[in-house]
Amino acid sequence: MSKLPQFYFCGKPATQLVPDGDYINGILETMRCHNGSLPLWPLHRSRLIRSCVVSGVILSEIDSCIAQLAPKCSQSAAIARLRVGFLDGDECWDLSFLPLLQAPEVELGVHLYPCRTNLPVLKTKNLGCKFLARSRYNAARAELPEGKRLDGLMFDSSGRVIESLRCNLLARFGDTWVTPDLSRCGVQGVMLNWLSGHTRWQTRDMDLQALCKADEVILCNSVRGVLPVVEIIGYKSWPIGAGARRLQQLIVEALW
Structure with missing residues (x-):
């Protein structure tokens, strides 16, 4: 099985995000990427809107990023991990695609x-x-x-x-x-x-x-x-x- 590449896109460079750390008022969405799409993205998106943490501008950026990156996912099933929050008072977000391992x-x-x-x-x-x-x-x-x-x-x-x-x-x-x-x-x-x-x-x-x-x-x-x-x-x-x-x-x- 080929190694799944990780893609990152965020308002600030991904290197400034603390791995597995907490944003202030940060939101996490863990999604399944399947055959180049996120079939449940509309429901994840609705929950993001409900959180009142994500601005319309950032949400549009995330929409575009998913549309660009999901089809490039090299495996039929993967985990898409989205974090949205604030760093130094600025709204930012990142998206990563990770291997989905078998779960017995x-x-x-x-x-x-x-x-x-x-x-x-x-x-x-x-x-x-x-x-x-x-x-x-x-x-x-x-x-x-x-x-x-x-x-x-x-x-x-x-x-x-x-x-x-x-x-x-x-x-x-x-x-x-x-x-x-x-x-x-x-x-x-x-x-x-x-x-x-x-x-x-x-x-x-x-x-x-x-x-x-x-x-x-x-x-x-x-x-x-x-x-x-x-x-x-x-x-x-x-x-x-x-x-x-x-x-x-x-x-x-x-x-x-």
């Missing part, structure tokens, strides 16, 4: 570890954006035990299930899919948004005990699509369900 959890499932680090309940309406300042997620990630196909299960400060470290969550109870209420905290994911137009679910609060009563649990994000959950470590395990496979096939047929 797509077929074999994910083991969720309940994290002690929680997400604070916001006093204002949660915009659901993915911010570069991710100290709580980093602290929760540090709790994970050694092992493969692990992700952290995140709760809010009142013990309600919110999401995983990398994904949104859906649980099936009989014929009904349920997703946590993200109005207080958490990331309102682009793949979750896309799936809302192709399947029905309810939004309601769940604690860990309620989640363990589900017949099937899945995770979703805009890079990997749908990942089955096979275990909440120390609490419950599931076989990979037909619902997960059905949604995975839907994404393959409609997106990639």
Whole structure:
């Protein structure tokens, strides 16, 4: 497999951006580039607008950059990583294309570890954006035990299930899919948004005990699509369900 080149374009030289650092009020969008395009870019773009961080001028620059660079991506599937924020008081952004490595959890499932680090309940309406300042997620990630196909299960400060470290969550109870209420905290994911137009679910609060009563649990994000959950470590395990496979096939047929 040939090495995937990285492309950068930003308002300031990319060398001035601290690798994996935080912007002030910085926004992160992690997207899938597939066969030379970003199929979910319109939904990522809408979330950027919702953040109120990105100006119309910068958004137009990003649109042009994606149109120019995505077709040059040398692999059929890659990760497009967009950061938007401020350096020295000036708005800037950068875009990089990185290899998308195979993820065995797509077929074999994910083991969720309940994290002690929680997400604070916001006093204002949660915009659901993915911010570069991710100290709580980093602290929760540090709790994970050694092992493969692990992700952290995140709760809010009142013990309600919110999401995983990398994904949104859906649980099936009989014929009904349920997703946590993200109005207080958490990331309102682009793949979750896309799936809302192709399947029905309810939004309601769940604690860990309620989640363990589900017949099937899945995770979703805009890079990997749908990942089955096979275990909440120390609490419950599931076989990979037909619902997960059905949604995975839907994404393959409609997106990639």
